[in-house]
Amino acid sequence: MISAQGHHDTITKWKDKFATLGGVPKISSNGNWIGIHKTNKIDGNCSFVISTKGTTKTIHKIPHSKIVFLKEEGVLAQTGPNVEFLNLITGKTYKYEDNLKAYILEKLNRYALLTSDHHLRIFDTSGKLLWDMTEVDGVVITDSKSKLFIKKENAGRSQIIEITGDKEKVIYSTQNSIRKMEFTASLKQLVITETTTDLDNDKLIVIDPENSGKKLLELNIPKQAEVELNEVQEGKAYLISARVKFTEEKDTILEIWYGNDPYVNEHYKMFINKKFWIWHTKNSKLQEIVVPNDNEVNSLNNDRYFLTYPPRKDHNFVTSEPELNAAKIYDLKSNTLTDIGNFKLVKRLSKEWPLLLNHEVFCSADGKWFLASKDGVKWILYNSNGKKEILIDKTGLEQPVFSKNGDYVYFESSDDLWSFNIKQKKLTSLSVGKGKMTRIINYVSKRDNYTMISFLPTERMIVEIYDKEKNVISYKLLDSGKWKLVIPPMKNRITMNGLMYNPDMTSFYTMEENYNMPPALYSYDTRGQKHMIFDGNIQDNRAKKIRQEIYGYSALGKNLNGILYYPINFDPKDKYPMIVLVYDMQRHLSNHYLSPNRVMPEGSQIRTLLERGYFVYLPDTTVSEKGPGLSALECLNNALDAVLNNPNIDHTKIGLCGQSYGGYKTNFIATHSNRFAAYISGAGISNIISDFYSYNYNFSKPNYFIYNTVYQMHTTISEDKYRYIKNSPILNVEKVNAPILLWAGKNDTTVPWNQTMEFYIGLRRYQKDVVALFFKNGNHSFLNSSPEELALSSKVLDWWDYFLLNKKDITWINNQIKKDAQ
Structure with a gap:
């Protein structure tokens, strides 16, 4: 319980008492053990390993956060240079200091440590040292199964040494310098990139680590090329790409930005001197893929047909990523190109605003089919040769996943799970989640720029069914x-x-x-x-006292919800102030644990506010053709109308706050409402017209793309000036009629802090009560317990206490408010 005085150091100490389970839980290969991370500021972070079998659970505690299982027999854990191995059979632990990296060798039931004094040591599960190699200065990689591979220099030659813990042997040696060493995705081959003395070419070598380093492929590649090997049908073949990065001399005086440059300020993503090959592993046949100059080649998971396109054609940053335009299918056998045109990303509904899928083209596991969309609304099924098979005439079909045998395509959607029979060309609702969002959990995805292989690895399928409204x-x-x-x-x-x-x-x-x-x-x-x-x-016994109510209301023709949390020590005879947190759709947040250490969105501190005697309200807001500001205003007014039927809320003591997108909505509503006693806006846009025409250094692109996504304007300023003007907070800044606290990080590259400064200047010009906090080292969001987060949390609590709880003895606020009164 927080003291009545609510001193900020007391609050911090109170928060530090709360631990939580978090991070990414790990499950062992057979599912007999689960590892979980525990965050605890007082006793220190740690992990627990829990047995899943039997009525009596075995629980091991490890003082480390990063863990990996060695089958069902052990756990290797690491924090910085400290490593610990736990034998799950005997319960014994073995501790090691001063390590750079730890590895597991699953087939051998062994683990290895690379130490800071350049030893590579291999141990068995009883902690017995099996192998100790000195002077390990080069790269160490492993297949995580039975072998480690080390790059070493010896007598003027670069060597790759194989180590198992029983023996070591040189499996490859070259007079060239080994620039890179990595496994293929299946871990079947070891890929080596060599820098040669040749002025034009380097070398790509592929060896078989299971066959004494037998050389499988030797290939000249362009000098300084970056190499990728994309597996086709589980290693039946490999699409080999060699690209040389574009480099330019940095001018210390001048930057030139061209209006027709699709790579503006992103030249590091440009490649020159590209070459592509298909390598058939069974017969070691290598064929060059010859496509028009500067074109890219992506895998369709087929060893004959490939997707090719000019990168960033017609790209003007209107979309978050370049669209796939002027695409063609290259037929290796006939050396011909088939034009398939332009494609768009398909929309996907989320728990908040609509998103887009990450890829335009989705391929089957057998390489026979791919799906793409011309309009971003409906899918087209293509044969891998580029022939259009059928338009699937239904909207709302989202992520496609091919069945293991390639006979079906399953589609996630916001209304059930759907199955398309390729042979019968028939689409069927599977009736597992009508009216609900469905997601396939256990599909496999392999990505190659615009294409993604998406399939089920077994005949079994796990589907998540989510009721968004409830x-x-x-x-x-x-x-x-x-x-x-x-x-x-x-x-x-x-x-x-x-x-x-x-x-x-x-x-x-x-x-x-x-x-x-x-x-x-x-x-x-x-x-x-x-x-x-x-x-x-x-x-956390006090958490059980938290009371929650869901209020339904309508706005913009949609059914929406607001989450109301009651003060912890609620007394039905009293009235309490209320703080409204605004962002977007928030119904999905109703089951997030209200830990005192949860500070998202920044400064909100829901649990702390409940302890201090506030109602906290999280209403849904969405966007209609009115635009994001006017839509939020309608949603919030209707949300307030619904919740203020509660007789215990003090109508005269309501505050509104938001950060980022919520900061923009707070800015807008502050210029259009008289229902709030105070506001807090963090890192929010105040001028959507200047923001539309600004450059976003976080996303490395002009900011107008975001008005087709999050802000959902779907038009330009020149096409719809009236709507942009009506939704820009700064143009009504003189109408703000309650004190407002603004804050921003001066290192914020997502929403530049000058957006906050512009709103501050406008409020100052019209002599409004405003205080702006500019954090010199702050970014768009603040890490929990960072100096910025602690300082912001303190100011936020002060602000609400001052204006909603009438605690008027806060000097830094009185510097603004009481000076106004003089």
Whole structure:
């Protein structure tokens, strides 16, 4: 419980008492163990390893956050130079200091350490030292199975040495300098890039590490080329790309930005002198892929047909990424090109605003088919030779995933899961989540710029079903053609990467939390029955006192929700002030654990505010054709109308705050509303016209692209000046009628701090009550417990206490308010 005085050092100490389970949980290869990270400011961070089998759970504590399993027999953990190995069979631990890197050799049940004094040591699971190699100065890589490979210089030659812990041997030697050494994705081949004395060429060497380093391929590549090997059909062939990066001399005086340059300020992404080959591993046949000058080549997971295109053709940064234009299919056998035209990214609905998929072209595992969209709305199925097979005449189909055998395509959507039978050309709703968002969990994806191979590795499929309106989630398993509910619908949140399962998908595990419940680990049996198996002994009894209500309302023709949290010590006889946090759609946040250490969005501190006697309200806002500002205003007014039916909210003591997109909405609403007693706006845009025409150094592109995505204007200023003017806060800055606290980081490259300064200057010109906080080393967001976050949190609490709780003895605010009164 916070003291009544609410001193900020007391609050910090109070927050430090709260631990939580977090990070990315890990599950061992057979699902017998799960590793979880625990964050604890007082006792220090650590990890726990918990057995999933048996009625009595075995739990091991490791004082490290980074862990990796060695099959079911051990855990290798590391924090900085300190490494610890835990033997899960005996329970014994082995500790090592002064290490640079740690490795596992899974097939051999061994682990290896590269030490700061350049030793490479290999141990068995009992901690016995098996091998100690000195003077290891070069690169060390591993297949994580049975071997380590070291690059060393010896007698004027570059060598690659193979080590297992029983022996070492030189498997490759060259007079050239080895520039790079890496595995192919399947770990079947070792790829070596050599720098030669030749003025025009370097060398690419591929060897077989399982066959004493047998040379499989030797290829001349352009000098200083960056090389990629993309697997085709699990290593049946490889698409080899060699590209030389464009370099330019840096002018210390002048930068030239051309209006027709599709790479403006991104020349580091340009490549010259490109070459492409297809290498067939079975017969070692190598063929060069000859495409028009400067064209790129991407894999369609086929060893005959390839996607080729001129990079960034017609790109003017209107989209977040360059669209795929003037695409062609190259036929290696006939040496011909088939024109397939321009493609767009398909929309995907999210829990907040609409997003776009990350790739234009999705390929099957057998390389026979690919999907793409001309309009970003409907999918077209193509044969890999570029022949259009069929337009799938339905909107709203999102991420495509091919079945293992390539006979079907499954589509995620915001309304059920869909299946397309390729042979019958028939689309079917699978009726697993009608009216709900579906996501396929266990698909495999392999990316090559514009293309992505997307398929199920088995006949089984795990599907997430999410009810956006109720914030309820469940999971179903498709096995042998039948659907089975493996995790029943629940209101708890499953944390990011918090769903785990064993290889045969008979046991499921989740990391779950809710607004009044810290994260904990649960198991589900074959009947969907739930059992808590680990909670980290985290005590937060006061969280159980948190009360939440969901208020429904309509705006912009949509059904929306607002989340209301009650003060911890709520008394129905009293009235309380309320703080409104605005951003976008927020219904999905209703089951996030309200840890006092959760500070997102920056400065909000929901839990701390509840402890101090505030209501906190998180309403949904969305965007219509009115534009983002006017839409937010309608949404917020209707949200307030709904929640103010609550008789315990003091209508005269309501504050509004937001950061980033929420900062823009706070700025806009402050210029159009008289319903708030005070405002806080952080890192928000105040002038959407100047912002539209600004350059975003965080995203390395002109900022007008964001008005087709987050801000959903979908037009330019010249096409719709009236709507841009009506949605720009700065143009009504003189109408702000309540005190406002502004803040920004001066290192912010996402929303430049001059946007906040512009709003401050406008408010100052019209003699409004404003205080601006500019953090000299602050970015767009502040790390938890950083000096910036601590300082901001302190000022935010002061601001609300001053204007909503009438605590008027705060000097830094009185410097503005009381001087005005004099």
